[in-house]
Amino acid sequence: MTETASTPIAGGKIESHRHSPKRLMLVGGGILVLLALIAIAAPLIAPHDPEAVEVHRVLGAPSLQHPFGSDVLGRDVLSRVIYALRASLMVSVSAVLASLILAVPLGLAAGYFGRWVDSTISRTLDLILVFPAMLLAVTFIAILGPGSVIAAIAIAVIYLPILARVMRTSTLIVSRNDYIAGSRARGASHLRVLATHVAPNAFGPVIVQASVLSAFALQLEAGLSFLGLGTQPPTPSLGGMLADGREVLIQAPWVEIFPGLAIVVAVLGFTFLGEGLRRAFDPRGVAE
Amino acid sequence: MSRQLGFIVRRLLLTIPMLFVMSIVVFLIIRLVPGDPVRTMLGFRATDANVAELRHRLGLDQSLLDQYLSWAGALLRGDLGKDIVSHASLAQLLAQRLPVTFELTGLSMLLAVLVGVPLGVRAATGGRWIRRLTEGFVVIGISVPDFWLGIVLVLIFAGTLMILPPSGYVPFATDPVGNLRYMVLPVLTLATGEAAYILRTTRGALGSVMSRPFITFLRAKGISPRRIVFGHALRNAGPSIVTVIGIQVGVLLGGAIIIETMFALPGVGRLVVTGINQRNYPTVQVGILAIATIFIVVSLITDLIVAWLDPRVADGAGT
Numbered sequence: 001m002t003e004t005a006s007t008p009i010a011g012g013k014i015e016s017h018r019h020s021p022k023r024l025m026l027v028g029g030g031i032l033v034l035l036a037l038i039a040i041a042a043p044l045i046a047p048h049d050p051e052a053v054e055v056h057r058v059l060g061a062p063s064l065q066h067p068f069g070s071d072v073l074g075r076d077v078l079s080r081v082i083y084a085l086r087a088s089l090m091v092s093v094s095a096v097l098a099s100l101i102l103a104v105p106l107g108l109a110a111g112y113f114g115r116w117v118d119s120t121i122s123r124t125l126d127l128i129l130v131f132p133a134m135l136l137a138v139t140f141i142a143i144l145g146p147g148s149v150i151a152a153i154a155i156a157v158i159y160l161p162i163l164a165r166v167m168r169t170s171t172l173i174v175s176r177n178d179y180i181a182g183s184r185a186r187g188a189s190h191l192r193v194l195a196t197h198v199a200p201n202a203f204g205p206v207i208v209q210a211s212v213l214s215a216f217a218l219q220l221e222a223g224l225s226f227l228g229l230g231t232q233p234p235t236p237s238l239g240g241m242l243a244d245g246r247e248v249l250i251q252a253p254w255v256e257i258f259p260g261l262a263i264v265v266a267v268l269g270f271t272f273l274g275e276g277l278r279r280a281f282d283p284r285g286v287a288e
Numbered sequence: 289m290s291r292q293l294g295f296i297v298r299r300l301l302l303t304i305p306m307l308f309v310m311s312i313v314v315f316l317i318i319r320l321v322p323g324d325p326v327r328t329m330l331g332f333r334a335t336d337a338n339v340a341e342l343r344h345r346l347g348l349d350q351s352l353l354d355q356y357l358s359w360a361g362a363l364l365r366g367d368l369g370k371d372i373v374s375h376a377s378l379a380q381l382l383a384q385r386l387p388v389t390f391e392l393t394g395l396s397m398l399l400a401v402l403v404g405v406p407l408g409v410r411a412a413t414g415g416r417w418i419r420r421l422t423e424g425f426v427v428i429g430i431s432v433p434d435f436w437l438g439i440v441l442v443l444i445f446a447g448t449l450m451i452l453p454p455s456g457y458v459p460f461a462t463d464p465v466g467n468l469r470y471m472v473l474p475v476l477t478l479a480t481g482e483a484a485y486i487l488r489t490t491r492g493a494l495g496s497v498m499s500r501p502f503i504t505f506l507r508a509k510g511i512s513p514r515r516i517v518f519g520h521a522l523r524n525a526g527p528s529i530v531t532v533i534g535i536q537v538g539v540l541l542g543g544a545i546i547i548e549t550m551f552a553l554p555g556v557g558r559l560v561v562t563g564i565n566q567r568n569y570p571t572v573q574v575g576i577l578a579i580a581t582i583f584i585v586v587s588l589i590t591d592l593i594v595a596w597l598d599p600r601v602a603d604g605a606g607t
Contacts, residue, residue, distance in 0.1 A: 132539055132542040132583060133539075133542060134541075134542025134545055134546070135541065135545075135576065135579055135583070138545060138564070138576070139314075142560070142576065143317050143321055144321075144322065145322075223433070223435065226435055226546060226549070227545065227546060227549055228565055229561070229565075239435075242435060242439070246550065249439060249442055249443065250442070250443070253439075253447065256439045257443075260433075260435075260436040260440075261436075263433055263436060264432055264433065264436055267431050267433065268431050271427075271430075271431050
């Protein structure tokens with residue numbers, strides 16, 4: 001999904017200059033903080049038990065007591081969306097974080113040492129990039145079996161080459177600076193130079209990229225759970241809820257609309273945050 | 289010209305190791321399953337004799353190299369093996385499923401290109417309002433997950449207006465009109481996000497060409513803006529646009545896995561998903577093999593088209 005962005009074209013990024021980076025970051029960050037708080041505080045704010053089956057409320061329309069209606073088993077949709085946010089955010093965010101933790105040292109090493117270190121790391125990771133993300137995730141799950149942890153690992157592996165490549169490029173740019181050569185000349189070890197000079201200055205673009213990828217990770221997780229390959233029932237997940245409601249979409253659209261909207265809002269949150277961060281921390285356009 | 293030919297030969301040769309590596313990955317799927325894949329496939333009630341029989345039939349009792357050689361050899365002869373649940377020939381199954389996936393992704397890409405490229409050209413060369421409108425389309429098209437869009441489309445066209453079926457499929461040969469009616473919503477769902485990407489790419493590629501000095505020179509010569517855009521700028525932006533379209537075919541193939549399940553289309557993607565849920569590994573392997581092969585072939589064709597559009601690519605200089 002993100003492969004397209006690899007064309008190094010200035011106009012390729014979202015270009016609305018009317019919104020300042022600060023405002024985009026605030027809106028995106030605000031949405032995400034709110035969603036994260038809802039997810040964390042799920043047991044406190046969910047009005048009903050998300051797994052409580054009420055036969056007389058099967059496919060009940062939205063009402064005061066059940067603002068989002070109830071699903072095929074009579075479960076409260078609002079409470080399920082609140083709990084599902086937990087699984088969806090947890091899987092996508094932890095996947096991107098895991099990917100980031102691996103990608104940063106790999107990209108640093110590739111960009112800083114160059115030569116064979118670079119070609120070994122880059123060529124190996126390029127192998128992953130050859131295939132479309134969704135196909136890779138499905139292949140991964142075909143081997144290890146469905147589940148939220150496996151889905152998270154698959155997503156982390158898929159984004160590793162992209163994050164590592166961004167880190168490598170920004171490391172390359174920073175390493176060319178004279179203060180790096182100066183620091184080496186004064187006798188600092190490679191590790192010290194990397195930790196104190198290169199890494200802190202090369203970090204911006206990879207954070208931007210991680211934020212943009214989180215939006216895609218969220219969609220990928222929802223897609224996998226929709227197919228029954230990600231988070232497994234009875235744990236509610238946004239994608240899983242969309243799959244449950246598919247058969248009754250026309251009779252009871254609320255079963256689908258609300259989990260879908262939750263995905264859209266979360267994706268927009270990450271996208272806005274990413275765009276805002278991009279303008280603030282990636283002036284050279286290293287992130288893809 | 290000989291350089292062109294050399295490039296074509298090199299690119300064709302590069303496809304062989306790609307197919308080889310892909311075949312190894314697909315081959316390993318069943319072997320990498322934790323625990324005993326045959327027992328996982330047959331379930332807990334299987335007898336030891338059943339397990340031994342299936343293991344033998346799948347060739348899992350031989351050495352890994354022998355297994356790969358006989359598996360790959362059978363593939364090359366067109367013998368894809370059998371589905372372990374329905375016992376149907378996988379070659380026949382694939383022949384039924386592939387046209388559905390081809391139709392879905394082909395029509396989606398066609399629609400996305402027909403919408404994305406002209407709008408991208410307008411966005412790169414038009415006035416402020418068209419830029420804002422297209423920007424809105426890009427943001428929405430990229431941020432809205434395709435299955436959510438699918439839900440909304442079903443609610444509007446099948447639920448409220450009741451002019452299109454919500455899901456299902458009939459083969460084109462049986463009922464061409466019915467087939468297209470079933471295809472409208474899945475294709476719209478898959479094509480919208482794609483069109484946004486292609487629009488963005490076209491706008492970016494054309495925008496950067498339009499700011500090059502030769503465009504200013506053409507303007508100074510008094511050539512009409514229309515001819516500058518279509519005769520010169522688009523020609524230069526073409527390779528980047530084609531490259532992205534080729535990559536996006538892969539994204540569409542991935543998206544088709546979800547869309548086929550969502551709209552109950554019996555395509556290859558749905559075959560793979562059902563296969564995974566039934567632990568039907570031979571079927572999963574064949575499905576993934578088919579999708580990955582299509583993608584490798586499409587990348588090959590894309591690279592050849594790009595080299596034809598821009599001979600510098602074949603010289604190794606690139607754009």
